[in-house]
Amino acid sequence: MNALKILEKLKKTHPNAGCELNYSSPFELLIAVILSAQCTDKRVNMITKELFKLYNKPEQFAELTLEELVPIIYSCGFFNNKGKNIIEMSKQLLNRYNGEVPSNMEELVSLPGVGRKTASVVRSVAFKLPAMPVDTHVFRVSRRIGFSNGSTVSDVEHDLCELFNDKYWNDVHHTLIFHGRYICKAQSPKCKECIIKNECKYFNNK
Ligand code: SF4
Numbered sequence: 001m002n003a004l005k006i007l008e009k010l011k012k013t014h015p016n017a018g019c020e021l022n023y024s025s026p027f028e029l030l031i032a033v034i035l036s037a038q039c040t041d042k043r044v045n046m047i048t049k050e051l052f053k054l055y056n057k058p059e060q061f062a063e064l065t066l067e068e069l070v071p072i073i074y075s076c077g078f079f080n081n082k083g084k085n086i087i088e089m090s091k092q093l094l095n096r097y098n099g100e101v102p103s104n105m106e107e108l109v110s111l112p113g114v115g116r117k118t119a120s121v122v123r124s125v126a127f128k129l130p131a132m133p134v135d136t137h138v139f140r141v142s143r144r145i146g147f148s149n150g151s152t153v154s155d156v157e158h159d160l161c162e163l164f165n166d167k168y169w170n171d172v173h174h175t176l177i178f179h180g181r182y183i184c185k186a187q188s189p190k191c192k193e194c195i196i197k198n199e200c201k202y203f204n205n206k
Pocket residue numbers: 144145183184185189190191192194195196197198200201202203
């Protein structure tokens with residue numbers, strides 16, 4: 001399998017692949033990614049459009065109570081947990097990092113509500129550092145194509161990082177997300193219109 005050729009073909013189908021969350025600072029992106037767990041980017045953008053008009057600095061979020069934050073973010077689901085994490089994460093950013101979002105993986109994942117995937121998205125999108133966040137789309141599409149046979153997110157992340165030079169990681173991440181969102185859908189992949197069907201393990205095994 002020529003993984004790079006497959007990536008180039010996919011990029012032709014998804015020339016605008018990139019982060020669909022709206023943000024204007026690493027801190028805003030971090031908030032948006034925390035809100036996006038189990039929620040669509042479209043919904044998160046509707047929430048943050050209003051939220052960031054009111055608050056967009058760690059100092060402001062650290063002062064909020066959950067009762068003040070929840071009514072603004074409730075439509076993204078898991079609002080209590082997300083709200084608590086956002087407030088506590090803001091306090092820790094202020095206390096430990098002078099209010100600046102760190103770009104280091106270990107420091108990012110040490111913050112409340114920031115798992116490996118969230119940290120990778122922030123590194124990749126806000127700081128343009130090589131990272132391979134594996135979300136539900138990247139996981140599913142990678143396994144269908146045959147980029148990975150891994151059964152866990154960390155297995156797939158490891159396989160993708162082995163398969164591609166780190167200069168392609170951000171492209172791989174965004175392109176596979178777009179492919180999963182718009183073509184290689186979970187329930188009914190649109191294989192007939194897929195530009196890589198001839199190279200795809202799932203299609204060839206059907
Ligand atoms: S051929 Fe089908 S399963 Fe394979 S990547 Fe394309 S849409 Fe997904």
